[in-house]
Amino acid sequence: MTDEEGGRVDGVEGIRDGDIDVDAVRESLVSWYEDDHRSFPWRETDDPYEILVSEVMSQQTQLDRVVDAWHDFLDRWPTAESLAAADRSDVVAFWSDHSLGYNNRAKYLHEAARQVIEEHGGDFPRTPGELSELMGVGPYTANAVASFAFNEGDAVVDTNVKRVLYRAFDVPDDDATFEEVAQALLLDGESRVWNNAIMELGGVACGKTPRCDEAGCPWRQWCHAYETGDFTAPDVPTQPEFEGSRRQMRGRVVSTLKEYDELPLDDLGPRVRVDYAPDGSYGREWLSGLLSDLADDGLVEVDDREGETTARLRR
Template identity: 40%
Template sequence: MPSDVVIIAGARRSVLTWWEANRRELPWRDTRDPWAVLVAEVMAQQTQVARVIPRWHDFLDRWPTANALAAAPLADLLRAWQGLGYPRRAANLHRCAVEVTADPSLEGRLPSTLDGLLALPGIGPYTARAVLAFAEEADVGVVDTNTGRILARVVGERLGARAAQAEADRWVPAGEGWAWNQAMLDLGALVCRPTPRCDHCPLAGGCRWALDGWPEPDPATRSAGVSVRQAPYRGSMREARGRVLDALVDGPVAEDRLIAGVAGRLQEAVGSARPSAGPDAISRAATAVEELLGEGLVQASAGHIQLAGEGHPTPAGRADQ
């Protein structure tokens, strides 16, 4: 019976051979610049890759370094981020740029160690390891929704964070961390999807879940790194928050007018024929404003709401309290 080492070695060859014929051509794979890699990873979190590609190019044309972004007002970044969703990612990226620019030991460069990257705002275990693997070509495993799904299915059980990371690290071929992780990301995106295409999978012959006949529940469900299906955007707080930020792109808006306008848009979106915004829409709009204030993504001054970093920033949130 072949040893575990032999099985893994064969699986590695199968995956890398598959990848050579099926790899996705993504522009950030042509760079080893840590900043460019970080921007790509942050943008691609919960946003479709096809939407990210043109925005990544635009972003780096405008802010090619952490120093360049650190010198820009957060409001400019939030405007540029419109349409990508989850603006907290943008705020954390800005904070990260400010920190590495202010640190005399870094001088605008990202740390090249796992602990150093994890210490920065908004950089979690996946993003830190992705920067190391894709910019530094380090032999570390990355665990995201795609790779986490593969790992759980191959071993045939739900994996906690520590177990998933250990399994991911164990599979990385020495000296091939960059290629291996890119291959695993593509395999998860193209083949080992939520509804898998096992007949196209180079790991099918050794996948415990497939060999057992795909029993329910799928071991990838709730496994580390694997994201759960999001609630519909329409009618969600994500929609309300997005509409607040959209309304502020052109400048400050009186708070009462902002809430009324956003509430009206929310009501229109669900097809309501009411002549004016109802209490539920008004409540969601007001809550969205309060949340964004609390997170420092918008600020208040003299009864008006504006994007954070617009004019005179108020880090504590409201300037009129």
Template identity: 75%
Template sequence: MTDGHASSLDDGDAPALPEDLDAVRDALVSWYEADHRDFPWRRTEDPYEILVSEVMSQQTQLGRVVKAWEDFLDEWPTTADLAAADRSDVVAFWSSHSLGYNNRAKYLHEAARQVREEYDGEFPQTPDELSELMGVGPYTANAVASFAFNNGDAVVDTNVKRVLHRAFDEIHNADDPDYETLANALMPPGESRMWNNAIMELGGVACQKTPKCDEEGCPWRKWCYAYETGDFTAPDVPTQPEFEGSRRQFRGRIVRVLSEYDELSLDELGPKIRVDYNPEGNHGREWLRELLSDLSDDGLIHMKNCDGTTIAQLRR
């Protein structure tokens, strides 16, 4: 992030945290609580139901997982039901719902048997214990611990890496970025359920491969390195989008805003087209004046000086 750092993380080589860490955290959580995708597994804390959703989501779009997840739980509503099922029936279900590799169905069935036989029917609650279940890797174990028991570390999947890579300049410019250390330092202690849902939602909705910063009201815009610089590359986005963050994009915003107002000064217009507008900053009056000059040269707007204040109007 770009507006100053507080003390470094425990690892001296890890990125530093933003000075206003509480504000960064609160902004993300408030954004998530105000509006997020309502997947049914987000409404449960049952570890079995969450494990099923995590395994199904490994190779299938979330929108398609919903029906399969509901059908699976109708067929085998509890861990005990799945453990008692015939494995061939579970595999047949998996195949009929196009859920990817059938081995995942076998592993899920075996994990249910382990819970029944090795844990007396009670799910283990820590990432390390959950990793002992068949087919449950570190990511899935941590996700189940987080969402079922609020007992996990920060989740670091592809979406979260993309968010951290774009938001933090030291991650963005590092040869070997330490995503895990930063992710865990950002997460409020004891809040893995809420935080992991929120940051994964940010990556899945606003910080997609083609970002939708303003459209989705990204809560980190005023701190974000990518939003400031226009460099939206990330590990899974090898080339920079041609439009997002470009001068062309901001010129379009200026025209749209001025179409709604008779006239605006630079400091009235700036915050309406860029959330991190700072009159004296990199994206301040001089930056905005250059964009307006381009639009004026194109005959789209008119600029005038009123008592030393630059006023912009859309040519009608």
């Protein structure tokens, strides 16, 4: 991302200093999420017990595999009270039968339910600090339950979120800085929708192999990785193939238009590809196709004036 003189503005400093329109960043992500997102049953409830079960099951297990197990578990033990009263060996057997990973998680979940009943009178703690006192509930899980059940959490920072922040805002691979930036972006009092949205972004658009344009990533106009083509991340040590791709070219269009109010096609083209030739394979028709894609995504505007086509970033 660039400043008014064309120099690069570091994403972290931009957020800290107000050089990045954080409100626009927030609104674009929440709108993207609310328009369309993956449907999981635990996203349709604010019951802290049901959400805790989903969070424990989801540790190192693909979400699609968790759905059936989650339904089966709640059919058998629909409340914290029923789980607390269950024989622990039955809970462990269920865990093993459904291939949900380490059996200790089943033991901890059973013990956490017992704590809720015996120590909290059946009422779940509401804050991350209180929830983390439950057996087997670490800081991440405590914060997730506080967010998704009570809307009282902090910014969730998991592997997906780190990948998004590292790529989008060039955040260094440092846990304290990830926490700082994630918290600065968090919508005040809206941890439920915000944390769901940013994790969805990491799961759908900004995975290890990015799908920026295919998934309509709402952060492309701010994204350092989209601009530079470097999609490495803490969990992606080798860069996916990108050189020469349409995604790279679209990123170059966005990057170039950040430096200018608008450009005619034949001024824009050479800045995107050095081998641009108006009537060549990489010429006006090719560039118009890129601009059409970006216009469909709401990133650029294209005007035809007196026979000349110009492009600019959408404001």
